[in-house]
Amino acid sequence: xxxDGNENRIDYAIDIVGLSKRFRRKTLGPSGYTTLKSSxxxxxxxxxxxxxxxxxxxxxxxxxxxxxxxxxxxxIPKGSSVGVIGRxxxxxxxxxxxxxxIYQPDAGKISVNGRLAALIELGAGxxxxxxxxxxxxxxxxxxxxxxxxxxxRIAEIAHFAELTEVLDDPVRTxxxxxxxxxxxxxxxxxxxxxxxxxxxxxxxxxAFTNKCKDQLSQLRRDGKTLVLVSHDMDAIARWxxxxxxxxxxxxxxxxxxxxxxxxxxxxxxxxxxxxxxxLSGKTAESSSVExxxxxxxxxxxxxxGSREIEITGVRLFDRDGEPRRLFHPESEVRIEIDYIxxxxxxxxxxxxxxxxxxxxxxGVMVHGTNTDIERVQIPALGRSGTVHYIxxxxxxxxxxxxxxxxxxxxxxxxxxxxxxSVQFAVRWHQKQVGVFLPQHxxxxxxxx
Numbered sequence: 001x002x003x004d005g006n007e008n009r010i011d012y013a014i015d016i017v018g019l020s021k022r023f024r025r026k027t028l029g030p031s032g033y034t035t036l037k038s039s040x041x042x043x044x045x046x047x048x049x050x051x052x053x054x055x056x057x058x059x060x061x062x063x064x065x066x067x068x069x070x071x072x073x074x075x076i077p078k079g080s081s082v083g084v085i086g087r088x089x090x091x092x093x094x095x096x097x098x099x100x101x102i103y104q105p106d107a108g109k110i111s112v113n114g115r116l117a118a119l120i121e122l123g124a125g126x127x128x129x130x131x132x133x134x135x136x137x138x139x140x141x142x143x144x145x146x147x148x149x150x151x152x153r154i155a156e157i158a159h160f161a162e163l164t165e166v167l168d169d170p171v172r173t174x175x176x177x178x179x180x181x182x183x184x185x186x187x188x189x190x191x192x193x194x195x196x197x198x199x200x201x202x203x204x205x206x207a208f209t210n211k212c213k214d215q216l217s218q219l220r221r222d223g224k225t226l227v228l229v230s231h232d233m234d235a236i237a238r239w240x241x242x243x244x245x246x247x248x249x250x251x252x253x254x255x256x257x258x259x260x261x262x263x264x265x266x267x268x269x270x271x272x273x274x275x276x277x278x279l280s281g282k283t284a285e286s287s288s289v290e291x292x293x294x295x296x297x298x299x300x301x302x303x304x305g306s307r308e309i310e311i312t313g314v315r316l317f318d319r320d321g322e323p324r325r326l327f328h329p330e331s332e333v334r335i336e337i338d339y340i341x342x343x344x345x346x347x348x349x350x351x352x353x354x355x356x357x358x359x360x361x362x363g364v365m366v367h368g369t370n371t372d373i374e375r376v377q378i379p380a381l382g383r384s385g386t387v388h389y390i391x392x393x394x395x396x397x398x399x400x401x402x403x404x405x406x407x408x409x410x411x412x413x414x415x416x417x418x419x420x421s422v423q424f425a426v427r428w429h430q431k432q433v434g435v436f437l438p439q440h441x442x443x444x445x446x447x448x
Contacts, residue, residue, distance in 0.1 A: 019108035083240035114193025128172035161185035276325035313338035357404035
């Protein structure tokens with residue numbers, strides 16, 4: 001059923017059928033001219049498959065197409081709130097611009113039932129040499145209001161934006177925050193039936209942001225339709241009845257907010273963990289230790305020692321024995337350190353001390369210990385072996401970390417020390433501060 005029927009026009013604020021959009025990019029170069037880079041890119045298939053090549057007057061034109069939205073069909077009931085989430089470049093903002101008519105679809109149909117206001121690029125269309133008052137009038141007309149209607153709301157718009165005293169100054173003299181407040185206030189006070197919001201609440205001071213959130217809550221209570229694009233998952237969960245997850249222009253999931261958000265965060269963590277493995281130049285199963293491979297983006301790998309005993313592998317696992325580079329505060333972390341005893345190792349070398357350290361990305365060592373400090377009895381070392389260090393609960397807060405591993409003689413002489421050998425991350429959704437998350441509980445005792 002499409003939005004042509006009267007029933008749909010009553011029940012649905014936005015009706016979308018088969019919506020698709022792609023953008024064309026052009027790359028110019030001399031005809032027949034190639035470079036080693038371009039040859040390699042073609043050889044490895046790194047040019048977009050969706051491309052056309054034409055030649056005219058000795059110039060080759062390469063047309064690449066990027067699909068930002070593909071075959072999206074959905075209906076948004078009147079009075080509902082829909083959140084749109086996804087990584088940068090997933091098509092979220094393009095989706096809103098298609099709804100507003102800024103972009104025209106390549107395929108599909110959009111039906112909008114009601115007056116629409118968009119908070120996509122606040123102040124877009126404002127003329128810098130016009131005053132705030134003049135821009136309000138022009139902007140209001142663009143939103144579909146008559147001049148008398150918008151003039152009747154000027155004082156209210158200026159008051160909400162806290163710009164009454166500078167309303168007749170040219171907006172080029174406004175700060176970015178003043179510009180943002182004027183754009184938000186204008187859009188809100190057109191009293192739209194449908195409001196599209198694209199991450200605009202990330203701008204502005206805390207007091208004004210709270211005013212904006214209160215205004216959005218009021219619109220919801222008034223039965224208005226809200227489409228919210230944001231990276232703030234708490235805001236999405238708070239305001240939305242349904243969540244749409246876009247991934248490379250395709251609907252990856254859709255439905256109840258908490259379920260879709262959790263699914264999305266799991267995907268993000270999986271991708272981040274893969275990147276952490278790649279930073280070390282290793283797969284999850286690899287155990288080799290090479291200095292040129294272990295330098296991460298935030299940590300500098302260093303290695304020193306005489307190597308009579310040599311560390312040959314460092315791995316991180318979870319409780320189930322799965323290789324991991326991303327954990328949560330409650331995670332169990334199992335560290336495995338492979339070693340070999342080389343020829344020429346003395347009796348003093350064989351009475352070695354093994355140690356580990358955990359560094360945060362700002363250089364703070366958050367934990368360090370060794371077998372000597374803890375009075376651990378080490379069995380006689382064979383030709384090779386593996387040391388296991390098990391942390392039942394890592395307890396660290398959200399951040400990036402790296403692991404030091406070392407083996408040295410009892411007198412401190414270094415045999416093999418690998419600083420920042422493995423990079424890993426801890427992710428936690430709560431906005432707590434510091435380094436460590438202790439096990440804790442809150443208790444209250446009240447007295448009459």
